[in-house]
Amino acid sequence: MQREDKIELTRRLIAHKDNNTTDYADDLLHVPFSVFNDPELASLERDVVRRFPHIVAHVDELKQPGDFITTDLIGTPLLVVRQSDGSVKAFSNVCRHRGAKVEFDDSGCKRIFSCPYHKWAYGRDGSLRGLPHAEGFEGMDRSQYGLVEFPCEVRHGLVWVVPTVGADLDIAQVLGDKHDAEVADTGIGDSFQVRKETWKLDMNWKIAVDGVQDSYHLCQLHTKTVCNYLEGNITAFDLVDRSWRIVVARRSITDVRDADPDTFDVRDYSLANYTIYPGTMLVTEPNHFEIWTIVPDVDDPNVSYCTIRLLSPSEPTTPREKRILEKNWELLMETLHAEDWFVTKTITDNVSHGQVDELVYGRNELPGQVFHKMIMSDAAAMAEERRKNAGAKA
Structure with missing residues (x-):
C-alpha cells in the first residue's frame, strides 16, 4: 500500500x-x-x-504441465489444465462427440484426456487429437471440435474463470x-x-x-x-x-x-x-x-x-x-x-x-x-x- x-x-x-x-x-x-x-x-x-469471474484453483494445485483439476461452477463442468508453456486454460468437461464427461478424476496429471464413451482424445490445449474409426467422420473439420474453452486468467496466485464463452476477463x-x-x-x-x-x-x-x-x-x-x-x-x-x-x-x-x-x-x-x-x-x-x-x-x-x-x-x-x-x-x-x-x-x-x-x-x-x-x-x-x-x- x-x-x-x-x-x-x-x-x-x-x-x-x-x-x-x-x-x-x-x-x-x-x-x-x-x-x-x-x-x-x-x-x-x-x-x-x-458472467463474472470466480476462483477455481490456487496455483499450488496446478504446478506442472498437464496438472489438472475438475470442478463444477454453477452447473458448468470444468476441466482446468496447466499448459506446456506454463499458462492455464479452462475447458468445458464435455466431449464434443456425444456429450459425455471427458475427465472423471478430481485432479491429476495427463498429456491426453480421453472420453471413456468412444475414446475421443483431447490434448492439454483442448484440441481434438484423435478418434477411433475416423473414417466414420470423413469431412468433419477436427479443428472445430476441440473442447469448449472458457476465459481463464492466473492472477495473484489464483486461477480465475468466467463460465461463459467469450466473456471479458x-x-x-x-x-x-x-x-x-x-x-x-x-x-x-x-x-x-x-x-x-x-x-x-x-x-x-x-x-x-x-x-x-x-x-x-x-x-x-x-x-x-x-x-x-x-x-x-x-x-x-x-x-x-x-x-x-x-x-x-x-x-x-x-x-x-x-x-x-x-x-x-x-x-x-x-x-x-x-x-x-x-x-x-x-x-x-x-x-x-x-x-x-x-x-x-x-x-x-x-x-x-x-x-x-x-x-x-x-x-x-x-x-x-x-x-x-x-x-x-x-x-x-x-x-x-x-x-x-x-x-x-x-x-x-x-x-x-x-x-x-x-x-x-x-x-x-x-x-x-x-x-x-x-x-x-x-x-x-x-x-x-x-x-x-x-x-x-x-
Whole structure:
C-alpha cells in the first residue's frame, strides 16, 4: 500500500474508533424478504453470476504441465489444465462427440484426456487429437471440435474463470489499479495453499455473501471469538466499479495513532476484504489469507456452495508456524459453524413462514447495500434481456 494511502486509511479507522462511527450509506435500504427464495429471481441471478469471474484453483494445485483439476461452477463442468508453456486454460468437461464427461478424476496429471464413451482424445490445449474409426467422420473439420474453452486468467496466485464463452476477463481491471496493486503488495501471489474446503449450505447464496460483508455483527454475534480481535461496526469502505475493499479495524488500531507510517504495516492493525462481485472475497490478515468463493446452486434457491482456501505467505516449515495456521483455521471454523452459519440458516427457514415482507439494511451496512443493489439491478437487466430474446424468436 502506498504511504499516503496507508496514512489516510489509518486516520479513517482511528477516527471511526474515536467517534464510534463507520462509513455510512445515504439512507436505509428495504429488501423484499422473498429475494432469498424466489425461483424465478434465482434463475435470473444464476445467469448473472455466470458472467463474472470466480476462483477455481490456487496455483499450488496446478504446478506442472498437464496438472489438472475438475470442478463444477454453477452447473458448468470444468476441466482446468496447466499448459506446456506454463499458462492455464479452462475447458468445458464435455466431449464434443456425444456429450459425455471427458475427465472423471478430481485432479491429476495427463498429456491426453480421453472420453471413456468412444475414446475421443483431447490434448492439454483442448484440441481434438484423435478418434477411433475416423473414417466414420470423413469431412468433419477436427479443428472445430476441440473442447469448449472458457476465459481463464492466473492472477495473484489464483486461477480465475468466467463460465461463459467469450466473456471479458481482466482481474486487474476488475479490482482497479489501486486495489490490484494493494493485493499484489500483500504477497498473496507467492502464497502457499495450506488447506481448502467446500461446503454445501442450506441457505441462499446471498445470505452467505451478506455474512462476509457485515462488520455490524462482529461484536454482537461473535462476542467470545472474533470480537476479541476486531472492532465491530467500524469499517472503511471503498468502491471501484464492481469490486470493493472493506477494511475493519483491529482492537490494536490506536497503537499506531501517533506512529511514523514507515514503522508499521496497516495490515497488522486491520483486516481487509477485497470483494470481487458477485461472490469472491480475498481476505488479508497479518499471518494468512482467506479466499472465499460463494455461488448459487444450479437448481435450488435455498442451497449454495462456499469454498474457503487458507493461504500462508510462504510454506510453513516449523511446528510453530503450522500451529498458528491451524489455530487460525480452527477459529474461523468455530465462528462459521457455531455462530455465523448456525444463525444465518434460520434466515432461509424464516423466508417462507416468518410472515415478514421485507428486511431493512441500515446505513451502517453499506457493503451489504451495495451488493444487493448491484444484484437486483443486474437481475432486472437479465430479465429484460430474456424478454427481448424471446420477442426476437417469436
